[in-house]
Amino acid sequence: MAAPIKVVVTGAAGQIAYSLLYQVASGAVFGPDQPVYLHLLDIAPMMGVLEGVVMELADCALPLLAGVLPTANPEEAFKDVAAAFLVGAMPRREGMERKDLLSANVRIFKEQGQALDKVARKDVKVLVVGNPANTNAFICAKYAPSIPKENFTAMTRLDQNRAQSQLAAKIGVPVQDVKNVIIWGNHSSTQFPDASNSVVKVGGAEKPVPAAVNDDNYLKTTFVSTVQKRGAAVIAARKMSSALSAAKAASDHMRDWFLGSGDRWVSMGVISDGSYGTPRDVVYSFPVTTSNGKWKIVEGLTISDFAREKLDATGKELVEEKQDALDVCKD
Ligand SMILES: NC(=O)C1=CN([C@@H]2O[C@H](COP(=O)(O)OP(=O)(O)OC[C@H]3O[C@@H](n4cnc5c(N)ncnc54)[C@H](O)[C@@H]3O)[C@@H](O)[C@H]2O)C=CC1
Ligand SMILES: O=C([O-])CC(=O)C(=O)O
Structure with missing residues (x-):
């Protein structure tokens, strides 16, 4: 031991x-x-x-x-x-x-x-x-x-878990059969849950989630806003914020960081190096892989015009929040 x-x-x-x-x-x-x-x-x-x-x-x-x-x-x-x-x-x-x-x-x-x-x-x-x-x-x-x-x-793993669960329910598969959904940006209502690169196992074969869902409008509207507002929906129902699911997500995040994410991407808020045209030096959620106790941002993904707008909006919010926080910490 x-x-x-x-x-x-x-x-x-x-x-x-x-x-x-x-x-x-x-x-x-x-x-x-x-x-x-x-x-x-x-x-x-x-x-x-x-x-x-x-x-x-x-x-x-x-x-x-x-x-x-x-x-x-x-x-x-x-x-x-x-x-x-x-x-x-x-x-x-x-x-x-x-x-x-x-x-x-x-x-x-x-x-x-x-x-x-x-x-x-x-x-x-x-x-x-x-x-x-x-x-x-x-x-x-x-x-x-x-x-x-x-x-x-x-932690943006709770948002990732929510997104994965929504997609699994929509497609009608077990939640673990959906992977590589991404949460970009801030853990706030400007976050961008992005299914465009995610894949799903259907009938033993892997398929892109957009093809399996076959409803672009859903992926750009209802899916995004459901995940963005899920924390508020839980508060409205429970009168207290998410706790069971937040604890599970914290466990998932730390476990993957320590023990490795295997063949899956996971989303983590990490210090931005400007990848994908995001603002540097804010803690921005990216898709990462983890091994040997280190995370690495997934490279080479295509960012559509739709996604670009969303990545920029959540980045802008993070820059503003950072400035507000620095002002509070001055005194
Ligand atoms: N990133 C995420 O996905 C999520 C974040 N949260 C956030 O997690 C935080 C905790 O949520 P809950 O456990 O539900 O709140 P809670 O109110 O049940 O517990 C917070 C605990 O922190 C303690 N605390 C306050 N100031 C402290 C300090 N300076 N040092 C040590 N402990 C201190 C309080 O006494 C209290 O026991 C909240 O800010 C909540 O918004 C909640 C859900 C998801
Ligand atoms: O919504 C909240 O305030 C708590 C939280 O961060 C979440 O559930 O994602």
Whole structure:
């Protein structure tokens, strides 16, 4: 059995963490042979609730759980961690856009970037879930200059999973038979869910999704807006934001980053190098492949005029959000 790795989950007393912690501690993320030492960070007033979560983790009797450290101190929480799930942040309520959370949440990611910089492993893999996730990830990386920018990512995997599920239902196949759907840009209502390069297994053979769906108008309209607005639809129904599916997506993202994406593309918010004419130096969601703990943007895809407009609109929003975040972080 390998030596345990330290993994931090922030917002550990919150609703996403309540689903995520079991997945991490049971081996679904880092593999069935990798023990984990869980660091649980939340704010001081939540320490009582967190105590209950710690009790429940013990009561799960999980063989891979090597230990648990609950704390309200970021430097203690981030000490020597190999992986960080940055979940802790305010969620939006009905009628809000995710960027409305910026002024409340972005300072958390400045402070946590500084703490990671001081005490985390320099190869730590950071997944930002707290919204607005892309811009929070950008800020976190900025305040952790001793850690490579490539190690900071934002979660658009939930959007990818939603898109894959919508397409599978439309075509009438199991969800795992659809692959390579792409989420471009921001985890916001400007994101572009793009099925144009995705493929589906039908009757044992692979076929392009656009041919299998055979409804271009659907792929350009209903499909796009359903995925863009799915978070809001869940909030309208549940009066709370997605948690079960967000935790599953966070597990998928980190698992693929650590263990490899195989023959599938996955979407991750990563620091943009200007690929596909996107703005540089914002955290933009691209199709990537992962192996040996590194991600690589999928190259050589054709961008239609329709897609171009969408990639530009979501890029523009990210540039604006970045500026707003830098302004908030000045003081
Ligand atoms: N990227 C994505 O796809 C998704 C992102 N989200 C976002 O994830 C975040 C968390 O959502 P939930 O778990 O539902 O919220 P929640 O309110 O249930 O839990 C958040 C937890 O974070 C804690 N927290 C607040 N400030 C903190 C700090 N400075 N350090 C550590 N912990 C802190 C709170 O005390 C609370 O326990 C929200 O911002 C939400 O919008 C949610 C779903 C999907
Ligand atoms: O919509 C929200 O505020 C929560 C979230 O990010 C999602 O469900 O995608």
